[in-house]
Amino acid sequence: MLIELIGIEKTYITRRDGVPLKALNGINLTIKKGEMVAIKGSSGAGKSTLLHIIGCLDKPTSGIYKLDGADVSKESSAKLSKIRNKKFGFVMQHFALVEEDNALQNVGIPLLFAKTPISQIDTLAMEQLRQLSIENLAKQRVSKLSGGEKQRVAIARALINQPEVILADEPTGALDSENSTMILKIFKALNAQGKTIIIVTHEDFVANACDRIITISDGRIK
Amino acid sequence: MASVLIAIKLLWKRKLANFVLVIQILLSIIMLAQVFVAIEDYRDNLRAVNELPVNNTVVLSIFDYYDTEYVTQQVLSSPQVESVGRVYMGDIVFCNNVSCNLAAYNEGIISRYSPELQSGSWLSDYSSFSGNAIPAVVSSDMKLKVGDVTDVSLSDGQTRKITVIGILKEPTQYLYPWGSASPEYFTASSVISQKPVIIVRYTDFGETSVFETPMDVPITTSIFIFLKSDAADTNMDTFRTEWNKYGEITPMQSLVSTFNTNTNTMIGGTTIMFVVFLLLAATGVLSNNVIQSLRNRRQFTVYYLLGMDWKKGAAVEVCRVGILVIFTMALSLIAGKLGLLMLEWMTPARAFLFYGLVFLYIVVMFTAVGAGFMIKLMREDLSGLLKDLQQGE
Numbered sequence: 001m002l003i004e005l006i007g008i009e010k011t012y013i014t015r016r017d018g019v020p021l022k023a024l025n026g027i028n029l030t031i032k033k034g035e036m037v038a039i040k041g042s043s044g045a046g047k048s049t050l051l052h053i054i055g056c057l058d059k060p061t062s063g064i065y066k067l068d069g070a071d072v073s074k075e076s077s078a079k080l081s082k083i084r085n086k087k088f089g090f091v092m093q094h095f096a097l098v099e100e101d102n103a104l105q106n107v108g109i110p111l112l113f114a115k116t117p118i119s120q121i122d123t124l125a126m127e128q129l130r131q132l133s134i135e136n137l138a139k140q141r142v143s144k145l146s147g148g149e150k151q152r153v154a155i156a157r158a159l160i161n162q163p164e165v166i167l168a169d170e171p172t173g174a175l176d177s178e179n180s181t182m183i184l185k186i187f188k189a190l191n192a193q194g195k196t197i198i199i200v201t202h203e204d205f206v207a208n209a210c211d212r213i214i215t216i217s218d219g220r221i222k
Numbered sequence: 223m224a225s226v227l228i229a230i231k232l233l234w235k236r237k238l239a240n241f242v243l244v245i246q247i248l249l250s251i252i253m254l255a256q257v258f259v260a261i262e263d264y265r266d267n268l269r270a271v272n273e274l275p276v277n278n279t280v281v282l283s284i285f286d287y288y289d290t291e292y293v294t295q296q297v298l299s300s301p302q303v304e305s306v307g308r309v310y311m312g313d314i315v316f317c318n319n320v321s322c323n324l325a326a327y328n329e330g331i332i333s334r335y336s337p338e339l340q341s342g343s344w345l346s347d348y349s350s351f352s353g354n355a356i357p358a359v360v361s362s363d364m365k366l367k368v369g370d371v372t373d374v375s376l377s378d379g380q381t382r383k384i385t386v387i388g389i390l391k392e393p394t395q396y397l398y399p400w401g402s403a404s405p406e407y408f409t410a411s412s413v414i415s416q417k418p419v420i421i422v423r424y425t426d427f428g429e430t431s432v433f434e435t436p437m438d439v440p441i442t443t444s445i446f447i448f449l450k451s452d453a454a455d456t457n458m459d460t461f462r463t464e465w466n467k468y469g470e471i472t473p474m475q476s477l478v479s480t481f482n483t484n485t486n487t488m489i490g491g492t493t494i495m496f497v498v499f500l501l502l503a504a505t506g507v508l509s510n511n512v513i514q515s516l517r518n519r520r521q522f523t524v525y526y527l528l529g530m531d532w533k534k535g536a537a538v539e540v541c542r543v544g545i546l547v548i549f550t551m552a553l554s555l556i557a558g559k560l561g562l563l564m565l566e567w568m569t570p571a572r573a574f575l576f577y578g579l580v581f582l583y584i585v586v587m588f589t590a591v592g593a594g595f596m597i598k599l600m601r602e603d604l605s606g607l608l609k610d611l612q613q614g615e
Contacts (some may be wrong), residue, residue: 057527057608078394078531085529092608096524100235112224113529157528 002164002196003031003054008073010049010219013090023049025219027063033164038189038195038207043218047200048169050216054198055088055167056080068164085113089158093170095150099143103129103153106142110161128156132186148179155186166190168199172206184209227533229541232521236514243510244550245588250503251554251580255563257496258576262568264489270395271481275307278449279474281399282465290443293468297447300464306372307331307446309399310424313377320364322418324374324538325398326427334512335394342368342388345423355385359421374420382427385418392569399444410439413444418549475585504587511591516536522599523607532600539596543588550584 010024023046031037031054041047052058053065056072058188059080072083090096097106107125116124129135142150151171158166168177168187172180184206192196199206207213215222233240282291294306307330317322327335327345336344340362348357355371366372372385390396398415457522465471522535532539554577558565565573599607 035493052608078533081526081529081531081534084259090527092527096608098521098524109525110528112228113525113534115224118223118227 002033002068003029003198004064004066005029005054006064006066008050008053008060008065010046010053010058011061018051019170024053024060027216027219027221029034029214029221031196031197031198034191034194035212036191036210037199038213039198039200039211039216040202040213045216046102046219047216049219051169051198051200054088054165056083069173081113085110086161087163087165089155089161089163089166091151091154091158091166091171093173095142095147095154095174097142097150097154097157100141102139102141103134103145103156104138106153107157107160110148110157114161125156125160128160129153131159132156146179148182151175151179151183152186155183159190163195165196165198168197168201170200170202172201172203180206225537225541228525228538229545232518232538234256236517239510239514240546243507243514244546244553245482246503246507246510247550247584248553248557250499250507251583252557252562253499253503254496254580254583255565255576257492258579259564260492260574261488261489261496264485264492266393266395267414268482268485268489271485273335273337273395274397274413274474276447276474276478277309278304278451279334280449280461280471281444281474281477282447282469282471283444284469288468290445293557296468297445297465300451300461302461303447304450305330305333305448307334307448308439308443309397309423311398315377315420316375316486317360317420318364318366320370320418322361322364322420323398323415324376325396325415325419325421326398326424327421328424330448331397331446332423334446335397338391339388340391341435342386344388345421348387348423353385355383356422356426357387359388359390360384360386361390361396361417361419361483362392363418363419373471384422390419390421392571394418440506499592500583506589506593507587511588515591515595519595519599519607523610527608535599536596539592546588547581547584550588550610551581554580554584 005027008024008027009022012021012023013019025063027050029050033126039047039050040183049058051059056067056075060073063073064071067083067087067182073082075083077158080160084090098109102120104125107128111121111124112118126135126138132154134149137145137149137153142153151174155166166187171187172183175183176203180203187197187199188209197210201207255333280294282297284290290308294308296301296305306328309331310326310328312324312326316322332345336346337359339359342359345357345359360366366386366389368386368389372384372386374382374384376382377422394416395414396419397413398419399413447465462471522530522538525538526532526535554563557563558573558577563576565576568576
């Protein structure tokens, strides 16, 4: 078992009126190594919150989260940062790239936090771009790239530290159908190589391409 | 190392905005220097003017068509007058490779007036000398020390040997009345000079023409009339009636009191101006810094997503601020060397104080927003920041 969530709850205190909002209500979920899982649900169902907890971007209010057998639900922020850097790769709907940097610089950012020697960063980043056949974009500013190119750069960045899990939050949400298909192909290829892929989506063609669909509604898994 | 690298990247990315920020701070430092010097100048003048004798003292600014010696004798003949204080002002002289004023005080001045010294003794501690070297009190910018014996080159070609008995406290300020001392025109510069100086006892100096005023040069001389202690204030009208024909007569007390009031008002006004200006400058600088921090917030969110922890984030911000502080401080030092900060108007101790204030100012300007930015980021949860990031795009 790679990812195991037991009784996970997440409550937010809303800023406006101080009323607690339960985003996740007793989630029990296991994801095995090498699975490609889609998390579906309507807007506000708790999909992104679930993804953030899985990706150690947020801590559950209660419950246990085991990652590779180790309980990470009560780990410190510093430890969670290290886990995020090493074990997960993130692909977001709007790419979350540094627009003023070029593609090579963006791909190299996770290596900075992994304490990779600075002299090796560009070489490793270039190799990653080559693996996705986008080495021609290396020196181009990200702000000048198309949506599809940006998402491929984001995927290259997500893979640079050889993570076990790729977490994607609506990765095709900002793309046209041609680019969406292309991105989905990349995810399928990565999954075939043994990567665990977890995708939050409300697009059926993305969900249907996955091994399993988890539907979430009002903070609960249906 | 990674923190420094990221900090440099962040700075370089916004090089134009950072350049504007640094220039804003530098310009405000240049203005601050002028205000600092103005306030210090006012305070110095206050000190110097309040060292002047005031009790039972009136000042007579003699009309230029009267002979000063004649008027002095007329005044001395009055039974209420104890003595007359006079400063004999000579041409520029040279001593120890410094051109300076030469001021010879008579006994009346020496016994009633003693400026603050940083070392040594005042002329009143010495009676007339009998040796070769004339006792002299000099300003610190003469680069002499107590006990030094040196030659003074006079404008008439003669030389005199002096022995230094005292050094005036910095910044140089001493009695040197050359203008009118009437209340309407009284400023510190009418009676005080800040130029390098050698002060001697008039009777020690011997025969010389350096104190003689050329006939064709109309000059207002002021003498200090020291009244006997039993001369009551009501006699002031009598004195005016008696001496008005020779010049403008004003009690020293009212002169100094008027000067103090005006100067304190100027100090207050300049200080308020200083504070207002500082607030305006701070507003401009902080606004720029806030905009940069908002932009950096987006970038920091991406970095946190990819595995940077809060400590590293704080380290990056500290490095960024540190680089800006060092760079701006270095530019301030260069501005000082180029004469933009009026350092030549400050004593070394004041220049040190000024740079200390500048450093504090720079650090506060850069860290205030940076600290607020980091605290805000650390308090927000990462998923909230990511949602803002997604929505912002």
